[in-house]
Amino acid sequence: MSAPATRTVEVRGEPGYAVHVGPDALAHLTAHAREGRRVLLVVQPGRAQLAAQAAAVLADAGARPVVVEVPDAEAAKTAQVLESLWRRLGQEGFTRDDLVVGVGGGAVTDLAGFVAATWLRGVESVLLPTSLLGVVDAAVGGKTGINTPEGKNLVGAFHPPRAVLCDPAWLASMPRADYVSGLAEVVKAGFIADPVILDLVEADPVAAGDPTAAPGLAVELITRAVRVKAEVVAADLREASLREILNYGHTFGHAVEQVEDYRWRHGDAVAVGMVFVAELAHRAGLVDQALLERHRTVLGSLGLPTAYPGPDRWEELRTAMARDKKSRGSTLRFVALEGLASPTRLEAPDEALLREAYEAVRRPR
Template sequence: MSATRTVEVGGQPGYAVHVGPGVLDRLAEHVRPGRRVLVVAQPGREVVVADAVEALGSAGARVLTTTVPDAEAAKTAEVLTGLWALLGREGFTRDDLVVGVGGGAVTDLAGFVAATWLRGVDSVMLPTSMLGVVDAAVGGKTGINTGEGKNLVGAFHPPRAVLCDPAWLRTMSRADYVSGLAEVVKCGFIADPVILELVEADPERAADPAADPELAVELVARAVQVKADVVAADLREASLREILNYGHTFGHAVELIEGYTWRHGDAVSVGMVFVAELAHRAGLVDGDLLARHRSVLGALGLPTAYPGGADRWADLRAAMGRDKKSRGDTLRFVVLEGLARPTRLVGPDEELLRSAHAAVS
């Protein structure tokens, strides 16, 4: 059995991310007799929800559960207002708690509910997906989507804790698990190359959490540590935190124009290849580092090209123009100038963009 790993996320307030068997026992630390708790859950997480309700009830909490639509369909204004109405009917106060159970979409939504109800109540996240634990649940970003783009409405609201039992990750489909690994690989390229080495040593084991639970915990802990270090230095994405968006400008554009039918990690995977191509054409990275993007991601079974993308350039370009990192009409990309050396490329030439796009189409 793999040991529990704890990563401390600094800031005000600071909190811990616990990854390992039996971490649900720590949920009771965040309740007291009589405290009301709303558990916001993704469909198909009934076992985890039942265990959480039992742990909360044993600590004396009054628990209410609700299931929201699956994946990105949960992150809408309609779902959000429905949850606000539920909290209002139940008389939730600032002393109460919101718990998110599910993948990244649910932790984004539950966090935003907590951030906005009475201008902020406590939350605890129980991510049940790889994407959720290494990305969405850590860092205090919360939000919903609009018709104009992903995560354009949100707030910074750090949770009180993040708890993830590796057994929850083993319930995921292989495709969903591998998609979440894109965010892990991203952390390897921008800050911790050991992640890349662990994946390259045995991509098949890295892609299967049941094959090597200790490797799964190690990959999660390393990715969380990268995010924790960045977030502690820049909670509100004023400067350094932008590096966590490596591959996301193009990736979010793909998600938008595909109506969120692409998995987030799959889109980010192509997005990382796109910015590697962009950096290579701008003279920032060599051919070996560019090739390593395709080899690492491809070995896990992640996409490195956007089929049909050649005919979608106008749509992609317009969607990237609405990216949160843009300033006015100027595009800003997180790129590398070497392994684990992220930087920004501001206002690249349009022909450079077209060329990089052609390379991933």
């Protein structure tokens, strides 16, 4: 079977940029190289081979690549690592005409984007996400940031990249559980905006859960999820209103992550969060039983959790949800559905309904 064609999603805005998904994605890096341009490649451990390929593409186009490896995962997103990259930029004499490239998962693209946002008040960046969550979530939308001891992403800036490049082959080395966890964000895009995503998963959940089994399916699912996010962020870059719909399932999901001291994968928590809010929306008369059950069947077919069993932790979860960024004062607000691909906001739901929805997700099915 021939390799799938590389697909491009245009993200409108000032500036607009393109997301290239497919086997020829790396070739698009040449468009951002020019003679003598300095390029800092911020690289996640384990991605040296891809970084070397990117550096070779840049060098062949006349650019001057500098490769710097940073710590893995969230350990990269610290003020200390940020300062070390600033110093390297200064030592190398980077100017506003130069470029930062992030190679790695969402933590590295967050860091690289923030380095670009803050050096000389803003230089261009190109992101090469190597995790599914990285390409469908972290790298698209212009959010950048680092962590502090007080919390995640408390220091950051909106700084859209010049391009995002992703070859699904770069995702093949991911542990399957991590790839499947990332699919929760893809499925979320299906429920809030693009039901074809759900149809594709239901047609072959085994292939959907393995980027090497059907590369064309991986390109299709990723492209569709990216397009959903691109259309939303183009209309609401700074998360004033519409962009909240991308948080479908996240209110309860983030609460689970906090209560579990972040031992749960993000996508796993979001999967349960989507089931919770579907249960809540069903009890509030917004969605029917069939749509509620479709949440469980689609997520479950991929091996994602659809329940949060165990001891009663409702009080802890309720407290965590009250700190959600969508809350206004004491009013709890959820992104919910009032039909497939029809998101809405559910404000101040009755406490009894909240508890009923929680009890429903405590019971594995």
